[in-house]
Amino acid sequence: GAGVSQSPSNKVTxxxxxxxxxxxxxxxxxxxxxxxxxxxxxxxxxxxFQGNSAPDKSGLPSDRFSAERTGGSVSTLTIQRTQQxxxxxxxxxxxxxxxxxxxxxxxxxxxxx
Amino acid sequence: KQExxxxxxxLSVPEGENLxxxxxxxxxxxxxxxxFRQDPGKGLTSLLLIQSSQREQxxxxxxxxxxxxxxxxxxxxxxxxxxxxxxxxxxxxxxxGFQKLVFGTGTRLLVSP
Numbered sequence: 001g002a003g004v005s006q007s008p009s010n011k012v013t014x015x016x017x018x019x020x021x022x023x024x025x026x027x028x029x030x031x032x033x034x035x036x037x038x039x040x041x042x043x044x045x046x047x048x049f050q051g052n053s054a055p056d057k058s059g060l061p062s063d064r065f066s067a068e069r070t071g072g073s074v075s076t077l078t079i080q081r082t083q084q085x086x087x088x089x090x091x092x093x094x095x096x097x098x099x100x101x102x103x104x105x106x107x108x109x110x111x112x113x
Numbered sequence: 114k115q116e117x118x119x120x121x122x123x124l125s126v127p128e129g130e131n132l133x134x135x136x137x138x139x140x141x142x143x144x145x146x147x148x149f150r151q152d153p154g155k156g157l158t159s160l161l162l163i164q165s166s167q168r169e170q171x172x173x174x175x176x177x178x179x180x181x182x183x184x185x186x187x188x189x190x191x192x193x194x195x196x197x198x199x200x201x202x203x204x205x206x207x208x209x210g211f212q213k214l215v216f217g218t219g220t221r222l223l224v225s226p
């Protein structure tokens with residue numbers, strides 16, 4: 001069966017531009033998570049969705065970061081006015097529900113120049 | 114605040130050796146602990162998940178143990194192979210706000226033929 005997919009796999013953008021990262025979870029998984037992996041910070045939690053609502057947004061680093069999920073499926077992470085410190089790999093994971101095992105996608109490598 | 118530490122940060126062994134990777138966490142109030150492997154440029158692959166009520170889990174040549182009261186987990190890899198070369202991450206799911214995983218910084222393993 002299909003796993004978690006993310007697009008694009010790589011994104012290079014100029015400082016100040018907006019970017020959208022997409023995550024397609026495993027079919028039937030109601031919980032969806034975004035994490036960020038950067039050299040200096042390791043792997044950090046960003047936001048958690050249960051269905052279309054986000055009960056935990058505590059990891060979003062600033063108000064330039066937002067995310068939504070529609071139809072209980074696809075999620076989009078948007079970063080506005082990108083900064084160089086936003087450069088990282090953004091990983092998405094899904095699970096049947098919380099707190100079941102999370103399955104990760106391949107990630108999107110974001111480079112802000 | 115939960116903190117997860119992995120020792121060693123890097124490990125290089127010849128093929129065939131048995132090895133142990135260590136993970137420690139500061140708050141024993143966890144729901145479960147998960148071990149992942151990450152290949153360069155790839156996402157995370159779940160290896161083993163141990164519930165807080167369990168002491169160990171086994172899958173093939175891998176065995177993970179959990180001592181919740183002392184805040185420790187070990188991942189034992191038997192008869193290591195070059196294909197085991199990867200970064201190994203442990204992650205705990207706290208009992209409170211238990212949706213998100215808190216990750217260690219990883220152990221980078223190289224198995225030489």
